[in-house]
Amino acid sequence: MNFEEEANFVREMAIENNKFFGECLPMIASENILSPMCQEMLITDFHGRYAEGTPGQRYYQGCKYFDEVEKKGIELARKLFDAKYADIRPTSGTVANMAVFKALTKPGDKVTVLDTADGAHISFGKWGAAGLRGVELHTYPFDDERMNIDIDGAAKVIREVEPKVALFGQSVFLFPTPLKELAEVAHEVGAMVFYDAAHVLGLIAGGKFQQPLKEGADVMTGSTHKTLPGPQGGMILANKTREEEKYVRQLDWGVFPGVTSSYHLHHVAAKAIAFAEHLAFGKEYAEQIVRNAKKLAEELYNMGFDVLGANHGFTESHQILFKVGEKKGGWAAEELEKAGIIANMNMVPGDEHPLYPSGIRLGVQELTRLGMKEAEMEEVAKFFKRVLVDGEDSGNVRKDVVKFKSNYRHIHYCFHEGEDPYAFHELIK
Numbered sequence: 001m002n003f004e005e006e007a008n009f010v011r012e013m014a015i016e017n018n019k020f021f022g023e024c025l026p027m028i029a030s031e032n033i034l035s036p037m038c039q040e041m042l043i044t045d046f047h048g049r050y051a052e053g054t055p056g057q058r059y060y061q062g063c064k065y066f067d068e069v070e071k072k073g074i075e076l077a078r079k080l081f082d083a084k085y086a087d088i089r090p091t092s093g094t095v096a097n098m099a100v101f102k103a104l105t106k107p108g109d110k111v112t113v114l115d116t117a118d119g120a121h122i123s124f125g126k127w128g129a130a131g132l133r134g135v136e137l138h139t140y141p142f143d144d145e146r147m148n149i150d151i152d153g154a155a156k157v158i159r160e161v162e163p164k165v166a167l168f169g170q171s172v173f174l175f176p177t178p179l180k181e182l183a184e185v186a187h188e189v190g191a192m193v194f195y196d197a198a199h200v201l202g203l204i205a206g207g208k209f210q211q212p213l214k215e216g217a218d219v220m221t222g223s224t225h226k227t228l229p230g231p232q233g234g235m236i237l238a239n240k241t242r243e244e245e246k247y248v249r250q251l252d253w254g255v256f257p258g259v260t261s262s263y264h265l266h267h268v269a270a271k272a273i274a275f276a277e278h279l280a281f282g283k284e285y286a287e288q289i290v291r292n293a294k295k296l297a298e299e300l301y302n303m304g305f306d307v308l309g310a311n312h313g314f315t316e317s318h319q320i321l322f323k324v325g326e327k328k329g330g331w332a333a334e335e336l337e338k339a340g341i342i343a344n345m346n347m348v349p350g351d352e353h354p355l356y357p358s359g360i361r362l363g364v365q366e367l368t369r370l371g372m373k374e375a376e377m378e379e380v381a382k383f384f385k386r387v388l389v390d391g392e393d394s395g396n397v398r399k400d401v402v403k404f405k406s407n408y409r410h411i412h413y414c415f416h417e418g419e420d421p422y423a424f425h426e427l428i429k
């Protein structure tokens with residue numbers, strides 16, 4: 001077997017993937033594109049290095065430049081979230097959640113969460129990080145009409161269960177959590193309040209979503225590659241210092257040695273740049289994301305789509321959720337992909353099986369980063385109608401999608417604006 005051919009095959013697939021996404025409308029709510037400065041960090045020598053511990057307290061030599069990078073990243077993260085404590089080592093949002101579970105709970109402790117069917121992430125479920133820690137899960141009721149936690153019901157659950165940790169935050173996250181009220185109840189019964197901001201981290205930093213650390217969250221985690229458009233990764237934030245609170249020191253240990261060894265130093269460098277870029281452009285970016293999401297939701301609704309949250313302005317985030325018919329989410333997502341629109345099937349209230357859901361979830365954060373505004377959302381909505389309402393041949397629609405997308409191949413809201421984020425940077429000549 002010719003192994004160079006095998007290697008070339010992989011490279012060829014990566015080139016094709018860049019081309020594919022360059023021609024598509026990428027609308028998965030958890031994804032984004034990297035700025036040129038962030039991209040550059042991913043191929044630096046940091047990639048191959050180790051740095052266990054914290055800046056200045058290392059188990060390996062050779063960290064003098066990386067220590068400066070991590071210190072700068074922490075400083076920028078604290079500024080971005082107005083937080084006293086930031087840990088930017090977790091290699092993903094899930095890893096950050098695992099570290100928090102490890103720090104704040106012991107096996108058998110009670111944790112209150114939303115059900116995954118109501119929009120919670122798998123890491124809050126018994127099959128995910130929560131299950132791995134062996135905590136006992138109790139779920140909050142959900143208000144389907146408001147597409148939010150049922151506040152009175154959740155308060156009752158917290159009072160009855162008296163959990164060690166009350167956990168909030170969602171993967172389907174249209175509206176802010178009633179956090180102030182529920183954090184107060186949680187604190188009354190002695191629970192720690194943990195807010196998972198994975199999806200909405202960039203909106204929070206841009207001042208366009210709730211401010212969990214000011215509304216009672218003791219700990220906040222997030223992914224650094226969704227609405228906060230950095231490299232794949234995670235982070236942990238808190239508003240107390242290590243010196244002030246033991247639980248903050250436990251967060252440190254939760255990350256290392258808890259759930260990481262080395263922690264992808266090239267990603268940490270790219271995170272630091274992403275924080276600086278978000279400090280410079282995040283407010284404007286977050287505002288446009290929410291305007292675009294509202295506009296697209298409204299257009300789809302006016303075209304006859306069953307968009308959830310209709311009585312409450314559809315959305316306050318980057319996301320939109322609409323029903324396509326019982327168990328038809330998978331079919332719709334496939335038809336959209338054939339037309340060059342990348343979205344995911346999603347459970348909607350009332351669905352029972354994640355493999356046979358009735359909805360489609362959309363996110364507009366990547367289209368926004370490509371410079372699209374409200375006028376473009378009108379055009380995007382028309383593509384959805386042609387595929388899912390008019391039943392037009394997807395291949396036909398795709399031709400128009402490719403043409404439309406060719407005008408939006410420049411990255412915005414970052415330093416070195418205007419570069420093509422889908423370019424394949426060939427190192428091998």
Ligand SMILES: Cc1ncc(COP(=O)(O)O)c(C=O)c1O
Pocket residue numbers: 030092093094095097120121123169170171172196197198199222223224233234
């Ligand atoms: C609420 C929530 N938490 C955690 C995660 C996990 O993040 P990551 O993919 O960075 O592990 C997600 C992923 O989408 C999420 O929606």
